[in-house]
Amino acid sequence: MHVSRPSLRKRVASSSAGRTVSFFTKIFLSGIAAVAIVALIIELLTGGLSPNCKSNPLDPLCIPGYAVRTLTRMTIAYAFALGFALTYGIATAMSHRASHVLLPLLDIFQSVPVLGVVPVVFLIILGTGSNPPVFNQEVASIILIFTAMAWAPTFGVIAGINAIPTDIKEAAHAYGMHGARYLRQIVLPAVFPELVWSSILAWGGGWYLIPVEEHLSFGQPPNQTQVDLPGIGRFIALAALKADLGLALFGLIVLVGIILAIDRLIWKPLGVRAEKYKYETVAAPRTTATRQSSVVAGVRRYEDRLVSPVLTFFKSERSYAARVLEITRLKRIRHITERLRFPERIGRIPLWGRILSYAIFVGLVILGLIVTIMSRSQSIESGISLLATDVTAFELIAITLLSLSRLVIAYVIALSWTLGAGILIARSQRLSRLLVPIFDIGQSIPATALFPLVVILLVDPFKNSPYLGFTLNLASVLLILTGMQWYLLFNIVGAVNGVPNDILEATAAYRVRGRRFVKEILIPASFPAILIGSIQAWGGGWNALIVSESIGANVSVPGLGSFLVQASSREPALGAVEIYASLLVMTATVLIINRLVWRRLLRKADRYKFEA
Amino acid sequence: MSQTSEPILQIKDIAKIYPGEGKSTTVLDHISFDVYKEFLCIVGPSGCGKSTLLRIIDGLDKPTSGQVLFHGQAITSPSPKVGVIFQTFALIPWKTVLGNVLMAISSASIQKEEQLKIAQKYIQDVGLEGFESSYPKELSGGMKQRVGIARALALQPEVLLMDEPFSSLDALTAENLRREVVDIWRDPAYPTGSVIMVTHNVQEAVEMADRVIVLSARPAKIVDDVKIDLERPRSPRDPVLYDLADRIISKIS
Incomplete structure (x- = not known):
């Protein structure tokens, strides 16, 4: 007994704890730092967005600056989404009572069609002026990306916490892990794999909006509000408007390149890493094991489908058989989205929780309405x-x-x-x-x-x-x-x-x-x-x-x-x-x-x- | 059990090679043996290709060279006279116990009512009476494998192939089921003459078999062919069985 105790403690602590958290924050911080440094270098090299880019937005030389801006918007929105997911997810999963309201409310939020939110965000942030301030445009664009990014990681966090096996919880309890220590050593590592998968989904949703949200007009000419933010999305949109296929394709290739680079540098290593933090369940029978693919492949495939349907278009050199295989691995996506969208508990929410969550949602809508109308006096x-x-x-x-x-x-x-x-x-x-x-x-x-x-x-x-x-x-x-x-x-x-x-x-x-x-x-x-x-x-x-x-x-x-x-x-x-x-x-x-x-x-x- | 008569199955010079990039992997290296009216076990280290051999015998997999003869006829696709029992049970989750058993015989040209009667009889024989309308998810591992056995028996097969049928079960359940399978095979009311069972559990093989074929590690070759002439019913704790098992294990490793 005396021998086994400390060793077990060590196992619980070291196998799943400290390292992830530090690794996690390290990756995230270094990701942001990398983006910032690259942005800085490019800005220094190109001298910021030159006036030339303002008068001639389709100049290919402006592309690096555009890329940095688009990526920065995405990263900021993702940081907010991640913060939201962790707070909301942990609150939901750790407090049974709070979850009665938070879970159905989340379900309502993710049911709102993203494109339907666009006019609302416009109304609130941009007002009616035909030429809203750039800062407001940026905020509106980040909020839009956020609405596309936030829900999947939140469900990921909840699913991850719910998946902590009872014996681990009991062990943690037996060794006196409470509060912040429990959060750091048990909850965050458990959440990590789901968070990686769902972050890929989140970025996919974000990329989907990029070609839309950087160049948008809203309303009819007299009352028209225009969003016009420098970025890759606007570059593609403008090129398409001018029917310049060459430039549009160029923008598309750059976009795909960025997506690929992020995939290689961040998601792939994270996906491999994430697999280590999965709790082992009963060993899979041999027959199904032969069909499982490696995580690396899973991450890539995942991204192919959701992040960039365009990608597949450029992969014509691949053999057809490989493509068929690629599709079959969609299985993985299916299981994940299924888990994210339908946490088991949602069916067991008491009536008061449901009513309260609907009330909160309707209240938010009414609040939004009041704010909108007031701002328009x-x-x-x-x-x-x-x-x-x-x-x-x-x-x-x-x-x-x-x-x-x-x-x-x-x-x-x-x-x-x-x-x-x-x-x-x-x-x-x-x-x-x-x-x-x-x-x-x-x-x-x-x-x-x-x-x-x-x-x-x-x-x-x-x-x-x-x-x-x-x-x-x-x-x-x-x-x-x-x-x-x-x-x-x-x-x-x-x-x-x-x-x-x-x-x-x-x-x-x-x-x-x-x-x-x-x-x-x-x-x-x-x-x-x-x-x-x-x-x-x-x-x-x-x-x-x-x-x-x-x-x-x-x-x-x-x-x-x-x-x-x-x-x-x-x-x-x-x-x-x-x-x-x-x-x-x-x-x-x-x-x-x-x-x-x-x-x-x-x-x-x-x-x-x-x-x- | 007399080997002077015609063999039921003839495994003739079976080789299986998986082509790979650069080098190919030989799994089965020219394996030949005859199967008579007997309980035959194939043992070997895990991953040696035992299951592949069994699949080739049923016609589920094609050999790279060689052939399998069933009463002199080459087997190229699954025969209605051969029943198969799987390690993972392979039950259809959305079919009931009855539905899973019926699945085996509904491609035969038998009347619907007759099919139902046959299925019910074998469900009873494996001790699952009253569970006809249960779904596999509601059953324990042992009961699931009983469904698998009933499904194979319902075909009234001449040859029964079993791929590690007891290795997904707990020890106690496995021991009971082993005895029941041997009893069923010995019961003259059943038409099944030959049983071929693949296992990596040598103890299990010597307890159940009339004859044990020992395969080497990949590429698999026959390294021994051991006759087990012991009285039935056998006790799994008979010391003679331990000696036999020890001898076979020393051949494998």
């Missing part, structure tokens, strides 16, 4: 009365249903073709060789890039025809489809490829083949993946909805998305009320669908999961 009553006369509640419900029906139609189309294609890809090597590159290119084209094509094909020829309404709706559904289908496809392919070897051998040994194999094995095996893919697809669909219903000036179909876009060009007080109202309705709809459909189905999906 308008009275709230006038805004609300304007809303009441202009838009009835009935109308809001009607346009919500219209939007919803578009989403449902797009979803049904997406699900039926991806299920067929996913099974074909997974079943036939030859077909996968043919189809995967096509899909790969397809998914790397952002939905907005298809706009001109859609206008040329479906809008312009029908300008004066009675079918315009139909073609506009068709265009909208098609654009939503582009935002939905890839999530489903890649999740399904991943699931079909992820059927464990022993199950495949058993079905082969008992001669379950052809149709029976598809019906009895493949489709049930993809059921959980279809659900996860559906949740992601609906998230993508809501984002696409906001842009797809308003295809151009005076060319829109009635729905929540076009309502939101039109609201921004209305009389300020009414516009603000409408924006908040539609944001509330949108969030409520997302939440209701999650509760009524996905969460219920997910509970059933448990049976369709293979045992680890």
